[in-house]
Amino acid sequence: MSFRKSNIWEELDWFTVTLYGILVIAGWFSVYAATYDFDHASIFDLSGRSGQQMIWIITSVVIGFSLLMIESSWFEIFSFWIYCAIIALLVVTIFVAPDIKGSRSWLVMGPVRIQPAEFAKFATALALAKLMSTYRFDLTRGKSMLSILMLILLPMVLIFLQKETGSALVFLAFFFVLYREGMPGAVLFAGGAAILFFILVIRYATEIILNPLTPAGEFMVLCIIVAFIVVLLLIYAKNSKSIKNIFWLALGIGVVTAVVNRLYPVNLCWAAWVLLGSSVLYLLGLYIKERKACYTWIALFALASVGFLYSVDYVFDEVMEPHQQTRIQVALGVIDDPSGAGYNVNQSKIAIGSGGIIGKGYLNGTQTKLKYVPEQDTDFIFCTIGEEKGFLGSVAILVGFLLLIVRLIYLADRQKSAFHRVYGYSVACIIFFHVAVNIGMVIGIMPVIGIPLPFFSYGGSSLWAFTILLFIFLRLDISRSDRSNA
Amino acid sequence: MRTNDFNSNSRKTVLVLIICSVVAIYVIQLFRLQVLSSNYKDRADSNAFLNRVQYPSRGLMRDRNDKLLVYNQPAYDVMIVMRETEKFDTLAFCRAVNIDIQYFRKRLSDIKNKNLNPGYSSYTAQVLLPQLGNKEYGILQESIYKFPGFYIQKRTIREYTYPNAGHVFGYIAEADKKDIEKDEYYKRGDYIGKTGLEKSYEPYLRGQKGIEILLRDAHGRIKGKFDDGKQDVTSTSGKDLTLSIDMDLQIYGETLMQNKLGTIIMIEPKTGEILCMVSSPGYDPASLVGRQFGTAYTALERDPYLPLLNRALNGAYPPGSTFKTAQALTFLQEGIIEPETKFACYHGFPLGGGHPGCHGHASPLALVPGIGNSCNSYFAWGLMNMLNSKKYKNIQESMDTWRDHMVAQGFGYRLGVDMPDEKRGLIPNSDYYNKIYKGRWNPFTVISISIGQGEVLLSPIQICNLATTIANRGYYYAPHVVKRIQDTPLDSIYTHPHYTGIDRQHYETVAEGMRWAVAGPGGTCHQANIPDIEVCGKTGTAQNAAKDHSIFMGFAPMNDPKVAVMVFVENGGFGATYAVPMGRLMIEKYLKGDVRDKNAETYLRNAKILRNVVPKV
Structure with missing residues (x-):
């Protein structure tokens, strides 16, 4: 175990950090725009959501900084302990969480509310990386595959039980990682075929x-x-x-x-x-x-x-x-119910569609200001960008995410250690899954699955969880040239 | 970890490709939504903007003495935005506005019916109940919060100072499908002038609607003005009208005409301004306002005496002997007769074998006493001589010359009165007779037009205009009811005289004849005589299937005419019976402010001349 802190700032991947900073700040402005009322509260007003988001951002920066200070091997050493702790927390949550909008996923401690499901992602990613980097691990072997499936399905089931279907589905992102690590391509192909058949049967029922x-x-x-x-x-x-x-x-x-x-x-x-x-x-x-x-x-x-x-x-x-x-x-267009089941998506398409090429201008969106789009500061935050920044702004954000994800894949691929690589792919795939499902839902391509848009959606748990997820990998990346322990 | 036998590089590529294709699909969808499709913008606007119409107040009407006649009162329409309604207590709503539930349901289905309501949209406010009474307004205002999607819109409705002159003012009503199709300005629930001045001056009276653009949130709450009201359009009030009507005279005329069918028109000859336009039976204009409009209108429409018909303009009758003055002018102008020319009469036109017949009077007569005594034969002789005159190529040419003189005097075409639906009447020409008689016609065939019978038809206003022309000795202004439009000049036909092309001296002769009729020996309208005013007059009796119509036209004073008058009493019998004394009272009332002969006034007011008719069902 050698501390080589002098290298941290040189070895840190500033490209990813810059992208992270841009997305988080853009998200902060979007939260302000989405909750902006005609009463002209300041973006710094702590009683408003943008003010609170600012607090989450500052604390996230602190968390990110702290993670960079931790010796990289610690993550590998403590990965199973972290996983077990989170699983325990998830189990507790099922029993003690109050019912908030039909979901029992929030732990409420006085004024603080946290959602353990958000943190289960990085914990599972760590545990998965650890398991897959063990000696003699072979994905084509039934026993290995079984233990991997158990590892992924356990938190997934617990989160399902909390009635957070969207967050549970995120764990499917790990299958992309498994594919990269040697799972037969047929599994991915079979999965894709199953989704295609499902869509066709339901759509043309x-x-x-x-x-x-x-x-x-x-x-x-x-x-x-x-x-x-x-x-x-x-x-x-x-x-x-x-x-x-x-x-x-x-x-x-x-x-x-x-x-x-x-x-x-x-x-x-x-x-x-x-x-x-x-x-x-x-x-x-x-x-x-x-x-x-x-x-x-x-x-x-x-x-x-x-x-x-x-x-x-x-x-x-x-x-x-x-x-x-x-x-x-609704997502498949079998039923059209703009005032009922399809209301959210319909309104969000109206908001985005009305933005045109260059948008209505920052804070000039009528649909988001007048609360036509529900959940516009959390799951539907992309509407605000679509309406106020138009096609150009929306594409810019999409491209920003694409750059981040591809960069993460590039970083993951250059790792010498399997633990580092698997964890890096997990980060890329989780962020990709979130972006694809969230934006797909807002623009009416995917069914409504309530998961946040990384770095944009209002909420401390989500921002903290994504920051932890990302910065652990950045820390691991700094130590990529350390002697592999696998 | 075991060395893998798969190509990790290609797997990485597959993953990157999947990610890129998802992003590409999303970019395409965004392009579709934001660039290709334009309807999202409209839908966003209809979501967020509530265009609240600002209704302008309609122009007022005053009479020539500045008496306020027609003005506006606030009224309250109940509006509904279908999209915003939620479950509510229908019964409570109906009770609040005092309607039954069937009517409520019918209104709802009418509003949604695209046929009846072409501009329907569930996003915009539709008129559910027009013109709520004050009491219902009070009750509804208190409980409106219980009925989301319902709004109260302040409007104005017409109020009238007098229950008279309904035909002159006309009425306004909700614009119907045709109005809306014809002019995009109108939306369902807007009011539009349907008859009378309200219709003909609609563009001036209505003003210009304004629009206030409000921001409305998803719950229908108003969140303020869009762009701080910079895009709002303020409404412009309608222009006020000053009528040439003398309301006292109008009311007096209507009292005289009560229980009779007919019309009284008076025109100021020097300007063409109509001083009164009575059409009997009339109706109270206030009855066609507000919620009772439907029932009141149906009752008026079913009335067998046609109270909605403006007889002054919308009827055409044979003018009878009043037409002889126009004949005299034509014959004099064409040189067919001289004022001294005398014609014999033996209780009828000798050449026509006593047709047309005539009453007993001295014979032969010169023109002035001929007019004064209303000798039928004189004018039959005149027309006969004109049609047979060698001056013209043939009878066709002389007939058309005659017809041109008639048209120049204001017959056969609309005069251009500033009211809707003026009748043009009928002046036949040679073609007309060629067609009817297949070219085989002669002066005897058409002789009765010389005395205002036969094919000739004039509207009452045309007869009155004839009196005006004689009073002016040869010109008239198109008769009009509106003297002044606020900030707007009148149409030039009301300010430029129209000359008949007949010499002034001939008019003097005819005026003398009309004076003879009032004051000369054997004159037919002695009853029109007022001791210190030189009244000129001419009776007429229009024959028709039932009892004759009684007509009087005249002007006074003879040498400085201040007023021309025309009285038409349907089925009033010989002209002298009702029309003449009424004419006298009207002239006296106008020139002196009061009438002396109260007995005649009472007698005429109480007379009841209503033919039996089968009531309309």
């Missing part, structure tokens, strides 16, 4: 395609599964003959179906079924002939996809809560 008997969503998913089979064959089997055969099969079934459909209109899903079924049989045949495992995997993927397809409805109708169903339906 009540629509028909080609003829009045064919449900659009189901038919489209079945066709995409066949297309995936072809693509996977192309990538893994590199067998062009088999692709040709499947193509002739599809053509034959297509022609027969077209003729039959002329005489007796049928549900075209049947034809897709026939095609899919025969393709799977063909794959199994190829496996028997060529003994290549990839054929069975592809066939398995196809069958699993079909199973998923027919369970989506069940999950959507029986597992999800009604308000979650409507949020998803």
